Amino acid sequence: MRDIAEELRAWCADGQDFALATVAAVSGSAPRGPGASLAVDAHGTAVGSVSGGCVEAAVHALCLEALASGEGGLHRFGHSDEDAFAVGLTCGGVLDVLITPVRVHDPVRPVLGSALDHVTRGRRIALARVVSGPPGQLGRALAVRPDGSYDGGLGGGAALDRAAAARVRDLLLAGRTGTAELGSAGGLCGEPLTLLVESAAEPPRLLVYGAVDFAAALARIGAFLGHRVTVCDARPVFATPARFPDAHEVVVDWPHRHLAAEHAAGRLDARTAVCVLTHDAKFDVPLLTLALRLPVGYVGAMGSRRTHAERVDRLRAEGVTPQGLARLRSPIGLDLGGSTPEETALSIAAEFTAVRHSRPATPLTGGAYPLHGPASPAPGTLVP
Structure with missing residues (x-):
């Protein structure tokens, strides 16, 4: 939903009725994952996509039906010899799509409006909607903020809303979109209830330490991939915005001190990538000693294999555990054969x-893993 938030917010501001179709679950190979959304207004105008084109026409028709009837629902699109050409889902996967009418007086509208306001302002928010459970609760929604406060309700009472908000907050803080299971009475009690949780978090962080030419290229590609990029170096003559125009911020500080401050401020999470390009033990060792103890998703360090071996000895001397050392990607990067920055x-x-996506980084041609979703890596692959 995040990619169409501006359009949806404008529709809400204009008082337009529309229906929102969202991928709730994916099985097998499918073009887009949970959270992908298509919205259709009363005139038939569509924004977004749930399948990259495979089932758009069928979903578009169901959205118009939901607008007319006021009733949404969960619809499954699969592949078989009979229906492959009917809906166009020829990739072999199965999509569960939640369709929700969002008319002016529908209870979900103010909740969605709250979520859209946060998303378009760059604030963290999670939208949770009931995708399975008691019929009267299907499509009901909560908009949950990082502090656990929320707007809306799931139609099962305050205890359910509080329990759901706590579960949803955990997914939001991890920056994850997915499903949450709980009972309709809250906790594990009552009829089973499934929530689709769409987390709109800040962009993932890319922290580049070492103001070198490789850092400029990495900042450029990191920004292109949607990361918030920080370049940090203790040398003010090199750490300048002019040298790193693609970075969101350039910081002059000792790298380990900067990383400690980022951690203390709560700005690091499992999506954060820490790339150490300094080539200098007085910077590398204290920085990596800290980084390998923090809950970041990736820690990589540039250097030759000889440099890596010497660095590992120093890190061991600083008390880094074998588990911590196993997280270190060094020499940094995949073997693509290139050498330019x-x-x-x-x-x-x-x-x-x-x-970040728990993939083995092997060629897709002849691969044994599904094209979409997490892989089950073999020993020795990249996945930690």
């Missing part, structure tokens, strides 16, 4: 992207 940046970005 741009090629090196591509190999680094490819590696932290693979780690």
